[in-house]
Amino acid sequence: MGQERLEKALSYYAAGGLQDQGISQLLGDSVTMQRLRDRISAILDAERSLREGVPPAVLIRGETGTGKELVARAFHFGGSRESGPFLEINCSALPPHLLESELFGHERGAFTDARERKLGLVEMAHGGTLFLDEIGDTEPSVQVKLLKLLEDRMVRRVGGLRDRSVDVRFLSATNRPLEELVKAGRFRADLYYRLRVITVDIEPLRKRDGDAELLAGYFLRSIGARYQRPHLRLTDRALGRIRAHAWPGNVRELRNVIEQAVLSTRDDVIDEVHLAVPPGETPTLCNEVSDENAALVQPVVGSLGDLEKNSISRALDQTHGNVTRAAKLLGISRDTLRYRMEKYRIG
Numbered sequence: 001m002g003q004e005r006l007e008k009a010l011s012y013y014a015a016g017g018l019q020d021q022g023i024s025q026l027l028g029d030s031v032t033m034q035r036l037r038d039r040i041s042a043i044l045d046a047e048r049s050l051r052e053g054v055p056p057a058v059l060i061r062g063e064t065g066t067g068k069e070l071v072a073r074a075f076h077f078g079g080s081r082e083s084g085p086f087l088e089i090n091c092s093a094l095p096p097h098l099l100e101s102e103l104f105g106h107e108r109g110a111f112t113d114a115r116e117r118k119l120g121l122v123e124m125a126h127g128g129t130l131f132l133d134e135i136g137d138t139e140p141s142v143q144v145k146l147l148k149l150l151e152d153r154m155v156r157r158v159g160g161l162r163d164r165s166v167d168v169r170f171l172s173a174t175n176r177p178l179e180e181l182v183k184a185g186r187f188r189a190d191l192y193y194r195l196r197v198i199t200v201d202i203e204p205l206r207k208r209d210g211d212a213e214l215l216a217g218y219f220l221r222s223i224g225a226r227y228q229r230p231h232l233r234l235t236d237r238a239l240g241r242i243r244a245h246a247w248p249g250n251v252r253e254l255r256n257v258i259e260q261a262v263l264s265t266r267d268d269v270i271d272e273v274h275l276a277v278p279p280g281e282t283p284t285l286c287n288e289v290s291d292e293n294a295a296l297v298q299p300v301v302g303s304l305g306d307l308e309k310n311s312i313s314r315a316l317d318q319t320h321g322n323v324t325r326a327a328k329l330l331g332i333s334r335d336t337l338r339y340r341m342e343k344y345r346i347g
Contacts, residue, residue: 021073021074021076021077022073022074022077022078022082023037023040023041023074023078025070025073025074026040026067026070026071026074027211027214027215027218028208028211028214028215029210029211029214030203030208030209030210030211031209032203032207032208033203033208033211036071036200036202036203039200040071040074040075040078040200041078043058043075043198044075044078044079044080047079047080048079048080050080054153054167054168054169055079055080055081055169056197056198057150057169057170057171057172057194057195057196057197057198058072058075058170058171058172058197058198058199058200059135059172059173059174059178059195059196059197059198059199059200060072060171060172060173060174060199060200060202061173061174061175061199061200061201061202062173062175062201062202062203062204063175063202063204063250064175064249064250064252064328064330065205065249065250065251065252065253065329066202066203066204066205066250066251067202067250067251068133068173068175068202069088069131069133069173071173071200071202072088072129072131072133072171072173073086075129075171076128076129076131076169076171081127081128081129081169084125084126084127084128084129085124085125085126085127085128085129086125086128086129086131087121087124087125087128087129087130087131088130088131088133089102089103089121089130089131089132089133090133090134091132091133091134091135091137091138091142092133092134092137093134096138096139096141096142099138099139099142100141100142100145100158101118101120101158102120102121103120103121103122103142103145103146104120104122104145104155104156104157104158105117105118105119105120105122105123105155105157105158105160106118106120106157106158106159106160107157107158107159107160108159117157118157120155120157122149122155122166122168123155123164123166125166125168126166126167126168127167127168128168128169129168129169129170129171130168130169130170130171131171131172131173132146132170132171132172132173133172133173134173134174134175135172135173135174135178135195136174136175136176136178136181136187137176140188143187143188143191144188146191147188147190147191147194149166150170150191150194150195151194153165153166153167153168154166170195172195178192178196179192204247204250205247205250205251205254206246206247212242212243212245212247212254213239213242213243215251215254215255216234216239216242216254216258217234219254219255219258219259220232220233220234220258220262220270223258223259223262224262227262227263229262229268231268232262232268232269232270233268233269233270234270235269235270235271235272237271237272238261238270238271238272238274238275240272241272241275241277242254242275242277245277245278248311248329248330249315249329249330252328252329253318253329256318256319256325256329257275257276257277257318258270260276260318261274261275261276276317276318277318278314309344309346311330312326312330312337312340312341312344312346313346315327315329315330316346316347321347323337323338323341
């Protein structure tokens with residue numbers, strides 16, 4: 001596995017130098033976002049009264065691109081562990097053997113290429129928080145070790161003989177229906193109940209009335225500042241297009257569309273023609289995309305195959321043929337997207 005891919009899978013944050021990583025970053029004036037901020041604030045207020053032990057595990061649920069990582073950061077940087085480390089790992093981005101090594105560490109000689117001892121993320125997160133993103137994609141062998149860790153608060157490095165006590169707060173996130181995976185025998189029920197002591201659900205952007213326009217303005221300002229273009233503005237037609245689009249890729253898709261619009265014009269006025277979204281679209285029912293169940297977002301006409309093919313074509317158009325970015329937008333793996341492109345003879 002290449003170093004670049006590994007770096008993308010892992011994120012390390014120390015509290016020093018980080019600002020505005022808490023609840024203030026959960027932007028939106030919709031009722032659902034106000035309720036989300038209130039719920040997180042109430043949980044954090046209750047945790048401040050905790051006399052001993054580790055705060056309970058939190059499972060964050062939401063579609064791809066809704067901002068689950070921001071919610072995880074809000075729990076850490078808005079809570080009692082803000083001065084400790086915040087470490088994140090994308091469980092779907094690493095093969096099982098490498099994921100296990102990254103989480104639990106390894107001793108020298110534990111496996112081929114293990115030339116020296118390495119601390120795992122669990123030990124490195126001692127006194128802070130470990131965020132397990134895409135937890136639904138973990139293999140059974142890793143699930144067993146995570147369950148033992150949550151039960152005993154002890155970690156053993158790969159190839160090691162000693163258990164070590166750890167003080168870590170666990171946050172996890174998924175865009176997959178874990179309850180169904182449990183019923184299908186693909187996710188351990190005991191681990192599921194350990195992870196979901198508290199559950200937090202994030203609504204998709206299409207259900208957050210008015211937030212798309214607010215976020216578009218926020219992204220326009222922040223992107224404009226990056227490119228030294230402080231006078232950018234959206235026309236009424238552009239805002240209308242933003243309101244009408246279903247945003248299957250949620251907030252992530254919106255940000256990408258705004259940045260692409262900024263880069264596609266030298267003018268300070270962003271009109272609807274600059275937005276890489278289909279005209280005249282209205283919000284539709286959107287199901288989550290996974291490797292096994294690709295219910296892709298489109299107006300409900302034609303066969304499922306047509307809907308899937310059209311969604312893939314749209315994602316490739318929006319990313320100018322970049323397969324990696326299109327897969328991320330659709331919430332599926334790059335290999336899965338390649339398979340479906342061959343299936344429908346796209347590209």
